[in-house]
Amino acid sequence: MREYQEWGWDGLKDHKTGRPETSLGKNAAIIIFDLRKRFGYGACRIEEVLKKSGFTISHRQIEKLLVRNNLVLPNVKKQKPRKWVRYELPNPNDLWHTDWSFDPFTNENLSVYIDDRTRLITAYGIYKSTTIENSLALLKAGILEYGKPKGVMTDHGPTYYNNTPDRNGLLQLNTYQVSLQAMGVKHCLARVNRPQTNGKVERFFLTYKTEYLTGTFTTLKDYIDHYNNVRPHMSLGYKTPREVWKELTGR
Numbered sequence: 001m002r003e004y005q006e007w008g009w010d011g012l013k014d015h016k017t018g019r020p021e022t023s024l025g026k027n028a029a030i031i032i033f034d035l036r037k038r039f040g041y042g043a044c045r046i047e048e049v050l051k052k053s054g055f056t057i058s059h060r061q062i063e064k065l066l067v068r069n070n071l072v073l074p075n076v077k078k079q080k081p082r083k084w085v086r087y088e089l090p091n092p093n094d095l096w097h098t099d100w101s102f103d104p105f106t107n108e109n110l111s112v113y114i115d116d117r118t119r120l121i122t123a124y125g126i127y128k129s130t131t132i133e134n135s136l137a138l139l140k141a142g143i144l145e146y147g148k149p150k151g152v153m154t155d156h157g158p159t160y161y162n163n164t165p166d167r168n169g170l171l172q173l174n175t176y177q178v179s180l181q182a183m184g185v186k187h188c189l190a191r192v193n194r195p196q197t198n199g200k201v202e203r204f205f206l207t208y209k210t211e212y213l214t215g216t217f218t219t220l221k222d223y224i225d226h227y228n229n230v231r232p233h234m235s236l237g238y239k240t241p242r243e244v245w246k247e248l249t250g251r
Contacts, residue, residue, distance in 0.1 A: 024057065024065060032062055036071050039231070040211040048238035089116045092248050095188065096122060096142070096149040097201040100130045100159065105212055111135060113142045114201050118248065119233050120241035121204070121224050122146045132176045135159050151186035153198055161189065
């Protein structure tokens, strides 16, 4: 009642507690807007980019600024807990993930190989057709540059796996499977109807298609260079794939 007697109805209104919110300077806001518009970065990634440049601004402040300026939507619901466990092999070249995806920017088909441990894109290409030959050519190009992986994870698509039994009801190996055996590379198959098993490559496709829309990049090569060498990766402690690759391989 003391508040009411002293301030009237205004004394009964809710008041924010805790430290007052820090207002961001104009220059800080310009930099944050630029990172959002040029690269499509979210608040946490922007926070880490600024931190590397010597500026400490919390992702909460950044998110509030982006929301106020209609550059992101407020996250009103908490993320649901995952029903699967994220896995990561300990060393570079323990496992590469690969798949194909339609590329809306070229109207052709994109395939990549991505290293499980470092998230480095070890090979990529745009093709008119999703063929075994193109998948193998891309794999061999990656091996020439980064060395041979112990294993390659794919889905059960016909490019990677023969799903059609022969006359005797047996599944024979296709050319991709035979080639992996000849190279001494283990073929790891993702679980059927479980895209999370090969989720690292699926996530890359989503990230590429989202961030390429910013208009900052003119070619796929531009984007891959950015992804490997510049873009901080959350699951790598906001290091870049190239930084982690060099730390673990020395090259």
